[in-house]
Amino acid sequence: MVRSDLIDMIAEENPGLSQSEVEKVVETFFDAIVTQLNAGGRVELRGFGAFSVRSYRARTGRNPRTGEAVSVEAKSRPFFKPGKAVLTRLNDGS
Template sequence: MTKADIIESVYEKVGFSKKEAAEIVEMVFDTIKETLERGEKIKISGFGNFIVRDKKSRVGRNPQTGEEIEISARRVLTFRPSQVLKNALNASAEAAEAAQQAAAAAAATSAGGGSGTTGQG
């Protein structure tokens, strides 16, 4: 999904003009970005947490040459999904798996059922 897709979804669901929907989405992303730049945590109930962590510099290796190099200190962004989001993802994964199993069973039944009835005429 792209930012344009999000704007389109807001436009369709909320009923604002496309320009208003785009402005709102931009404002939300700008607010999130500014908050993370300050190093603050963002907690969205029912969705998850965005956390900025500081990593110290460390020694690593160039995988091609094996040469030791220093990896500079930096800030990294991590996302930890809420339990609600995890449950929703697993529920949809389970539903997709069940649908695949049902389709496979239906295919096996139609293939097996056709060959089993030919001898009984």
């Protein structure tokens, strides 16, 4: 599923909202998550899961083709931990 599929699905479920209104809501939702993660925070959606940021230190890696040592910079990556309800639905096939 891509963003436009999500917008279409929400618009279909809510005939009182226009496509542009649904698009604005989805965009605001994603922006709020990214803004909170950028601030070093955590976003927890009860029953769905939690988004957080994991930091990785700088290290020396290897180029798989040449075997040459390569410097890999420190970085932060988003991390998602699914909630119990999501895991249950996923594993039960519901």
